Amino acid sequence: MSDSESVKARMIGPHGLLVRYGFVILIAAFFVFFSLYTSSFLNSENLMNIVEGSAILLILALAMTLIVTMGGIDLSVGIALDFGAAFAIVAMKDYGVAWYFAVLIALVGGSLIGLLNAFLVVKLSVSPFMATLGTFFIGSSVQRIFTNGGGPISFRRVDQSYRDLAVGDVYGIPSEVIIAAVVLLLYFIVLERSIIGKRMHAIGLQQSAAAIAGIKVKHYLFFGFIVASATCAIGGVIGSANLRMFTPLAGYSYLLDAIAAVFIGAAIHPLGRPNVPGTLIGVLFLGMVANGLNLMGLDFNTKDALSGIILVLTLALAVMQKRLR
């Protein structure tokens, strides 16, 4: 009795409040700060920029959420993105494939990465971290070899419909935002509302117990890795449609932000679990910070450092919250 009372007292005190709502305070502080110190942050056009600029990261972060939910991690999300872009551009440029087939081919290209991960993790029992790290190195090297050292493959005369996947709009909403929103919705339904998602959460929380309960753990892990990588390929489609080219190793820049977004999302979940809404908040938060710094004219190179600081701060807050519980 006295124990729970003292916990309550700590929760209500100023220190407890700070820890409990620390992340909300952090977001608000950044938002107010950027609004006050830059003239162009707080207007609808710039806010839309943030959302639009976050579309690809959101797609990758959702794929990461899927894997982290099942207790793993995927360091090859960027590689799957690259493969998606490469397969689509090459299919259209060298084989004259119609744009919608190219999108399918991109999904296949991304899935190859997932297949390799799935094989390593499920069949060979390599830990997800090591398996996807291996895939990351292999995939990076393959791209360099294929492009003779990393030069981009551009295709200026790409079909306008393909290009519209990135630069088009529907009733004024950029199509990449719409695509990301659809992926977001699907992931939300599957991970947070379906029985497939329930099983995935069980696997991530306690794999042995999930197996004893008759859940086909290996099947879920196997297809999970493939679905995640195919999702990343959608990001590759948007990226390549935007630039009308395949840029080798472009996906790498999203890796750390995707991980950060998922763990920020988990940190603000009441039970500390990876979750789709949390990932969305994490992505938008990182996008806001990058945008605000940009507007303030800060060196682009400081962005990673700031992402790192935010991530560490959030995780520290999450640990403190857990102690209060």
Place this chain on the structure above:
Amino acid sequence: MESDVLLEMQGITKTFPGVKALDSASLRVSRGEIHGLVGENGAGKSTIIKVLAGVYQRDSGSVRINGKQPEPLTPASVHDAGVRFIHQELHLVPHFTVAESVFMGQELAGAFGLKRRLMRERAETFLKEALQANIPGNALIRDLGVAERKLVQIARALVDGKASLVVFDEPTAPLDSGESEQVFTAIRQLKSRGISMIYVSHYLAEITALCDSVTVFRNGSTVSVLEQVEANSTDTIIQAMVGRDIDALYPEKSHAVGGAFFSVGGLTDGQRLQPLDLTINRGEIMGVAGLIGSGREEFIDTLYGVRAAHAGSISLAGNVVNIRSPSEAVAAGIVLVPRDRRHDGLVLDMAVSDNINLATLEAVSVAGLEHRRKATERADDIAATLDIRPRNVNAVARYFSGGNQQKVVLARWLITQSRLFILDEPTVGVDIGAKVEIYQLVENLVAEGASVLVSSSDPGELLGLCDRIAVMYRGALVDVLEHDELSMDNLISMTTAGIPRAAEA
């Protein structure tokens, strides 16, 4: 000044929330003797050892080592008093050498770093002189047999030469009889060097062969002390270990047993488990008895597809079923309540309702989406039937008591239409009230025509519950006790000595 008594523990009481693990228990070890400590699971053996080790703080009672009363009793103060513990688990690093392992955490170092050669020499000498074992100091742990690893573990605890009392906790559990002999030789050698020992074991044959005196625990108290142990003391010990009113605890066996329903033929994991045949009838409660290391766990795991079967067949109602994973077992109608509830039974951080519905999520879904109200109602229904408390199925399973957690696992399988229920240590860590309810549930299951396989280290539980009991010993099924042969004497002598009943009759 030196008295005859080396260790004197008196009136030790230790209470955990809801459980009185030790109730005024006592333990007294004389200088230079090997003192056996026996009792059924949950009798309080490990609790009093942990109190002695300073891991648990006693509620009351006194502990005197060598006439002194170390206060407070902490792992460090007990170590300083010369008491060493040889735990059941080895805790050795496979790619360390013998010398490195023996001196791990107590390395000999001089001004120029580690004295590797000296450590190796001392390790070899100690192993040879104190334990009568010739093990090269530069051999890697992973290349040693289990018995040799055990000796290295013992050497590690004793090499500083300051030990006066050594506590062995089930030292031979993972060993076969040849390997056990190696450890006994070492123990006798230690005795000849004047070291006193407490020997905790389920193997009564070892106790009578090795020990000078024995303390018997039951229900957290010392019920008997034998000052002189002879070869024929086994009966006396068994009587002291058992002897409780089991009639109230178990339901009346009123169910009718049908024809053969489930059978395994030649099932083996290709490792510890010898090829095994067993048939279970419809509406029958079959028990599996056996000590730690008897292969009981391997049998259950192989049966359920947790361990890969190397050979053998499983058939259910006359049809051969292929079980390579738990999900295939569940699909065939075979379900498991695992022994390790907190790791394998429950997803502790999920709600009770999720844990209950986990195996049958389709039933609470619409088009693949979870129907939360249905899920909660279904879980609530079965929770009410089983009287799961607190009655809040949205609470996280972690914070429920052992008995209620076990009911949650049972509830998950009761709402399926399963035909064979495997219960592995169903009442470990379960309070007496929930125990009785779980036994009644099992009785209801078989009354409805399901078959049940109960694996347990509690002979009283097996005798009270089962129609027949299969006995395992060192990896093999020795015999099956039929209904009219069920007695504590038969069971204990077969599990501890591995004698088929034909040989002892």
